[in-house]
Amino acid sequence: MPVESLFARLEPLLARVNKPIQYVGGELNSQIKDWDDAEVRWALMYPDAYEVGLPNQGVQILYEILNERDGVLAERTYAVWPDMEKLMREHGVPQFTVDAHRPVAAFDLLGVSFATELGYTNLLNALDLAGIPLEAADRTDEHPIVIAGGHAAFNPEPIADFLDAAVLGDGEEIVLAITEVVREWKAEGRPGGRDELLMRLASSGGVYVPKFYDVTYLPDGRIQRVAPNRPGVPWRVAKHTVMDLDSWPYPKKPLVPLAETVHERYSVEIFRGCTRGCRFCQAGMITRPVRERSITTIGEMVEGGLKESGFTEVGLLSLSSADHSEIADIAKGLADRYEGTNTSLSLPSTRVDAFNVTLANEFSRNGRRSGLTFAPEGGSERMRRVINKMVSEEDLIRTVTTAYASGWRQVKLYFMCGLPTETDEDVLAIADMARRVIQAGREATGRRDIRCTVSIGGFVPKPHTPFQWAAQCDPRTVDRRLRALRDELRRDKEYGRAIGLRYHEGEPSIIEGLLSRGDRRVGKVIRAVWEDGGRFDGWSEHFSYERWVACAEKALADEPVDIDWYTTRERDEVEVLPWDHLDAGLDREWLWQDWQDALAEVGVEDCRWTPCYDCGVCPTMGTEIQIGPTGKKLLPLSVV
Amino acid sequence: MPDGPAPAPVIQRLRVRYAKRGRLRFTSQRDVSRAVERAVRRAGIPVAFSAGFTPHPKISYTGAAPTGVASEAEYLELGLTDTRDPARVRADLDAALPPGLDVLDVVPAPAGTSLADRLQASEWRVRLDGVDPGVADRAVAAFMAAERVEVERLTKKGRRRFDARAAVFACELDRRAPEAADAPSAILRMVVRHVTPAVRPDDVLAGLRQVADLAPPSPPLVTRLAQGPLDEATGELADPLDPDREAVPPPGGDAGTAHGAAQERPAGTESADVVTTRP
Structure with missing residues (x-):
């Protein structure tokens, strides 16, 4: 059955919306494959605005991998802004892909990548605009299989009712495995309909199908049990780990948008996973073990990616980029290779370490040395022991002294507020640290125009981390501590003007906490918020705390639980957590022990350089640490 | 440095x-x-x-x-x-x-x-779907007969009123355009001088609405066909x-x-x- 392009119906609406280019597609390296030639068709969604979603690495990688396969077609769709949504509803234009403007409901699968829980209302809006029933139970054989991935999918329970399936971990291999299952099932004439397809996916052990699991609750609201409700469905669903990054060098042909987006650069993941062991960091826990991409592949990807895109900036991505075993050679090699070509290199996510200043100097050889960012995360030494961020104040001062002495004028320091066991003094210690930083900068340079910006985020406990049992700090306490810190910074005229403070109110973090550690009952809240007009919860101008609170009160009125129960309540060791049946490889006992160690302010080393401490991931998942050095160097390009 | x-x-x-x-x-x-x-x-x-x-x-x-x-x-x-x-x-x-x-x-x-x-004027082609060519023709005639047609535009500095008529050197219905069988459609061609404040095709359309109540039911499709020095004798734009x-x-x-x-x-x-x- 031919599927028509919706563009002719969309076009008259484009003249009436803001930034119409975001709905038009036509990005360099995007592709449109023949509908009828494809046996399996994926719509890939990043549930945020195009300007945020387009650069997303996960979606770009899957898009390219799928479209490289014969008989497989993948197109992209993003959340539409309210002005466009209104016109689409008025004119009956459904959710569309930006590639060929095909209706999302016509695809076999809708894959949604959740980097954050704040995209949940946008999922509901897209399903509704697409004409796909919101609840998976109401879908028929005609509707796409709605499948979630991304870090938030490690606890998909709050959106379980809206999903047909969820996938944990690296997507490269499993997306093709799912495609094969769908292809076979379609080729056989769709035996058993939607349920059999989901059963085939679930029985593999690598795809979580929520409706095949029943959740029962205790009278006090805690979960009693999560159990499969039919034979052939595994008790636990495991995450996926790609074990050779060099054999998956994507994106090779990055999408280059016409519209302006949040990241305008070619990004290469230089390794996956992190074993630094920061206890607040969900990404570090769920992406273990560390797997490096080799310096040779990185060099080839940068060369190819720049040629294919015309970008002028390269980002070397990872959770802690300076930890790559050959980062010095990579930095110098790339800086040499692209010297004089107006190509800039960036290294996000670096630790507090003087070595990183050397790297940053290498990356900015001919450019302006404007700002460097470091993340001590906790203001006091004690706090940093709790979160296992092993940075001493002396390390930090040494690092910033090197930075200011090398010509950097501004240092940004990133912290969290509301961490477990935190006291007012821990937060006020940030002010002392910032003053010492300015003092060190003035001494190192003899100048007064040294600046330091303190940026503070609210801590949200996340599933699959040692802090998954912790009580989230209530927003009033967070706000009070932040105000006290602001007053403390302002009090001192000698330093006050040199120190900037950026922070957010504590309330949005509570909603993020609700969605992060929620169970299936939270789905009713999400739906109520969407029905009340909630969209784009990651955007402060669209997010409404009051709406979330009001909807939660109504939706949970008949339940023994409320927002506080999900967020500011500490859990004990035996409580069944909503995500216990989802396996990130981390040994539950190890996580609990690490939580106890946090309370005792005991640190843990990085297993890359010290013996294994049995977090459980490698033996459970059959994986191992993959690090260099390879001893290879980057070769200069023959033609630049 | x-x-x-x-x-x-x-x-x-x-x-x-x-x-x-x-x-x-x-x-x-x-x-x-x-x-x-x-x-x-x-x-x-x-x-x-x-x-x-x-x-x-x-x-x-x-x-x-x-x-x-x-x-x-x-x-x-x-x-x-x-x-x-x-x-x-x-x-x-x-x-x-x-x-x-x-x-x-x-x-x-x-x-x-x-x-x-050298870019003294632009030639524009404006397709108005759902507009009867005869109606458009009369609106253009009324516009061109006027000496001044004040229109309003929302700019970054707020509302601004200016004359949209003087900059229009020529404006006429394109009679060569084939008539679609199912829906009426009018195509205008206009030569507009580059002046300050700029007069754009949508300003001319606002003028047509003002003098003759011409209100297209869907957004106009506008194409700039040429820019260049204007020969006032022929109305042609040179390359x-x-x-x-x-x-x-x-x-x-x-x-x-x-x-x-x-x-x-x-x-x-x-x-x-x-x-x-x-x-």
Whole structure:
């Protein structure tokens, strides 16, 4: 059955919306494959605005991998802004892909990548605009299989009712495995309909199908049990780990948008996973073990990616980029290779370490040395022991002294507020640290125009981390501590003007906490918020705390639980957590022990350089640490 | 100032005519300029950079068509650090730009000349779907008969009132346009002088609404067909790149320039209404 392009119906609406280019597609390296030639068709969604979603690495990688396969077609769709949504509803234009403007409901699968829980209302809006029933139970054989991935999918329970399936971990291999299952099932004439397809996916052990699991609750609201409700469905669903990054060098042909987006650069993941062991960091826990991409592949990807895109900036991505075993050679090699070509290199996510200043100097050889960012995360030494961020104040001062002495004028320091066991003094210690930083900068340079910006985020406990049992700090306490810190910074005229403070109110973090550690009952809240007009919860101008609170009160009125129960309540060791049946490889006992160690302010080393401490991931998942050095160097390009 | 050698000087200036077609008409000027910067890099065209901490490529634009308006006659200038064959630049840049941003013509720019001075007026084609041609014709007649037609536009500085009539040199119904069987459609062609404040086709349409209550039911499809010096006797716009072609007599005839417009231009130049969605 031919599927028509919706563009002719969309076009008259484009003249009436803001930034119409975001709905038009036509990005360099995007592709449109023949509908009828494809046996399996994926719509890939990043549930945020195009300007945020387009650069997303996960979606770009899957898009390219799928479209490289014969008989497989993948197109992209993003959340539409309210002005466009209104016109689409008025004119009956459904959710569309930006590639060929095909209706999302016509695809076999809708894959949604959740980097954050704040995209949940946008999922509901897209399903509704697409004409796909919101609840998976109401879908028929005609509707796409709605499948979630991304870090938030490690606890998909709050959106379980809206999903047909969820996938944990690296997507490269499993997306093709799912495609094969769908292809076979379609080729056989769709035996058993939607349920059999989901059963085939679930029985593999690598795809979580929520409706095949029943959740029962205790009278006090805690979960009693999560159990499969039919034979052939595994008790636990495991995450996926790609074990050779060099054999998956994507994106090779990055999408280059016409519209302006949040990241305008070619990004290469230089390794996956992190074993630094920061206890607040969900990404570090769920992406273990560390797997490096080799310096040779990185060099080839940068060369190819720049040629294919015309970008002028390269980002070397990872959770802690300076930890790559050959980062010095990579930095110098790339800086040499692209010297004089107006190509800039960036290294996000670096630790507090003087070595990183050397790297940053290498990356900015001919450019302006404007700002460097470091993340001590906790203001006091004690706090940093709790979160296992092993940075001493002396390390930090040494690092910033090197930075200011090398010509950097501004240092940004990133912290969290509301961490477990935190006291007012821990937060006020940030002010002392910032003053010492300015003092060190003035001494190192003899100048007064040294600046330091303190940026503070609210801590949200996340599933699959040692802090998954912790009580989230209530927003009033967070706000009070932040105000006290602001007053403390302002009090001192000698330093006050040199120190900037950026922070957010504590309330949005509570909603993020609700969605992060929620169970299936939270789905009713999400739906109520969407029905009340909630969209784009990651955007402060669209997010409404009051709406979330009001909807939660109504939706949970008949339940023994409320927002506080999900967020500011500490859990004990035996409580069944909503995500216990989802396996990130981390040994539950190890996580609990690490939580106890946090309370005792005991640190843990990085297993890359010290013996294994049995977090459980490698033996459970059959994986191992993959690090260099390879001893290879980057070769200069023959033609630049 | 940053360390290192001064940026390479401009050796050659090229003037480029390009089109904005189909769905790419929804690009803003900022979108176009990012796309061009990336395209020159991919195409390996040696564009010069400004000095300073954040060097910018030497690419300048003149009088860009508004977002949502298609165009067959947009212009930019490139400063190169080396001499390149304009024909080659035309082909390479066109290949590196996304389909819909199409390079039509490239000529070397003689020193001391200004392209902006030659872009005195624009010819626009405006398709009004759902509007009866007879009704449109009467509205145009009423507009052209008026001496002044004050219209309002919302600008960044708030509401602004100005005359939309004086800048319009000519405006008429295109009677050659084929009548669609199912729905009426009127096509206007207008020649509008470049004045300050600028008078755009939508200002003329606001004028038509004011003098004759002409209210198209759907957004107009607007295409800029040409820009250039206006011959007041004939109402024709000359090709603004012709003086450059004459100024640099290329060795061996026409090889020094790359006048590809005639081949590149789609039949009827209906670029606004042709949806160039690939199959």
